[in-house]
Amino acid sequence: MEEQNPYKEIEEECKNLWEKEKIYKFNVKTKKKIYSVDTPPPTVSGKMHIGHACSYSQQDFMIRFKRMRGYEVFYPFGTDDNGLPTERLVEKTNNIQSKNFSRAEFIKICMDFLKKELPNFVQDWKNIGISCDWDMTYSTIDENSRRISQWSFLDLYKKGRIYRKDAPAMWCPECRTGVAQVEVQDKEIDSYFNDILFECENEKIKIATTRPELLAACVAVFYHPEDERYKKFKGKKAKVPLFNFEVPILEDKRVDRKKGTGIVMCCTFGDQTDMEWQKAYNLPIKTAIDAEGKMTEIARKYQNLSLKDARKSIIEDLKKNNLLVSQTPIKHFVNVHERCGTPIEFVKSKQWFVKYLDLKENLLKWGKELNWYPEFMRHRYENWVNGLQWDWLISNQRYFGVPFPVWYCKECGNPIFADEKQLPVDPLKDKPLIKSCPKCNCKEFIPETDVLNTWFTSSMSPLLATVSIKDEEVKKRLFPMSLRPQAHEIISFWLFNTLLKSRLHFEKNPWEDVAISGFVTLKGEKMAKSKGNIVSPQEVMAKYGADAIRYWAASSKLGEDFDYQEKDIITGKKFVNKILNASKFTFMNLKDYKNQKPKEIKELDKLILEKLDKIIISSTENFEKYEYSRVKNEIDNFFWRDFCDNYLEIVKKRIYQNRGDEKISAQYTLYQLLFNIIKLFAPFTPFVTEKIYQDYFRENEKEKSIHLSKWPEKITEIKNEKERDKDVNKWESFLELIKMIRQEKSNSKKPMNSEIKLSIPEEQYNLFKDMLDDLKDVSNAVEIKKGIFKVEFI
């Protein structure tokens, strides 16, 4: 790294202070109103990425505001370290395969791995200044999470929402597990349309397929009822090449006449349409693929081959027998498992499901009861609900995860459920509390070896997060939670499932507000490891500091994707530098200031204080609506333009020249301005504002951290809003006048401090009559006359 973060020391100092003084601790005895947050637990798979840095910063702005606003903030931190992602990470890192270990061994390897890696993983979130209570952490694989997930399973079973079914389900041959609808993605892959010859009464029928390996499972051939080409085959039978068995030729409107040869083979579990046909025409069920992703015995000589190998060798055999007319290369979309990219198969297997297809209407209604920020994100949720086609498959045939609290009777297969008292339970190790099967009295039980899908657990996050709260009364006060912040790509996973669970278990929504963040792109494209366009937040922080990256994150609105540009981070770094310098300079001018109020606040000072009030009022309103980027924008302008470029320039002479009460008025104003500015910035750049607070303000102010101080409230007394607007306008036109003078100097290529004689219109002269000395100071005018605007150089 060429450059070093110049603010590393400040950041370390602040982190130590926050940790030592427990600044972000949730006080269980609080009398204040609680603001509770269902923090997203990041998946433990590698390191924090820039999207995390951005979205966690954004939630932290809103939460820090609430804390300063007087709420007792409940902001825990969890890690999602349960299930497939962690299992795959451990497999990759240790170069091992879970199937070569016993379940207990592999779980131990995973837990050891987590123990070693978690502190490092979490450190990134601490480094970027996330104000969680770091004593309130949870993991989705810890004992509490296992207990709650298993309880959830038992409770849903009691409520009639859980069932087990032996049916075709989406299956990943690579991970060797059933997968849920939500875990399936589109992927474009290269393939071939193979035109294969079927035979019907000595006539050849050319059928196009991308899946020749499924020939053995062919149960029918379909064409469109209005397709003249094929009507002649109605009611006849077709002979399947290589396998030489006959299947009926049927009509169905679902056939696309334009696709391939317009006639299609139907294999039991080929795709969803195939399954619909199987049901509609009561076709036989032929299973060609087993749970290992290999061909079954119906594939005859191809049995035990992998799908890929079977396809290859069937194609070869078709060629040999002149049954393959042609191969056309195509690109098409197939469903793949989102975790590994392997095409999904439909495989008949016993799986556990949560029944929810009957709840679509309710789910839509419950979604409407949430406050969505931004509002339009609700459509994504509704879109998902409307498109649901499968009940929720919750069983995974994996090792690592939360086990089902279930055994089966050896004799009759009756499921035996664990007793709530014995949770968390591991059926591989533990025994059910009942001694014999209530149905057949058998005393032997077979443990369920599947584990619960990771979303089944993370959907309990509002409960998981409260693990450290022992007091039931306090726990109750946390629900429903105030806020669920999260990214939009998991609306259909985490948000949907959490809402569903909360309604099914408790009949109420889990939160009031949901805030959905966008993601970070690079040159308009989503960052992805596979594309190699990753920006590492660790490197960015090492170069420019945590405040810089946060300042950058604050410039994007909720729900809006935005483009990463290094120069924008540099802008953040410049800000940190600027506010440190401005503070240093301010306090150089406050050396002899004893915190007294002036007898009279000078006109100019009153105007800028009123402008500050205006900023405070609108910032507060915007923050309440989670519009943090507007807040940042406004205070940013006020800080640079009003405070640094103008007010500081105007009053430095007044202070330097020691003009009695007028000097005190300036000093009082400087103190107020800077103090409120750093408070307004505190949610955004917590490190530098803390540093300034500790160095300059702490001795006068009572709170031990700026982050515990009160959010600013207006300081000036005015009769009404109109009066303030008038005064603020006066301030703006004063700045306008200064700008004109500077313009003159610049156009005349004179230095800014060159002495001048100034003429201004009588109207302005009168308007600014109490500020003429300030005007002289800032413009270095020796005299100000009434007249047409004119700058004369001396």
Next chain:
RNA sequence: GGCCCUGUAGUCCAACGGCUAAGAUAUCUCGUUUACACCGAGAAGACCGAGGUUCAACUCCUCGCAGGGCCACCA
């Protein structure tokens, strides 16, 4: 195919239906003044297209174009 989001200076990104369309960065000119050259002052530079609503449209509506996303289909 259904739905959603976004189109503003070279680039990133603001703007209750209403004054000269804001800021950052890059460019050009000037300037070291009792914090800051990681600076200051100034200049130049933009509303995707076509209709419509309105006294008034960057803003609202319709259509189109372009980019992105979610979902469905995918023999």
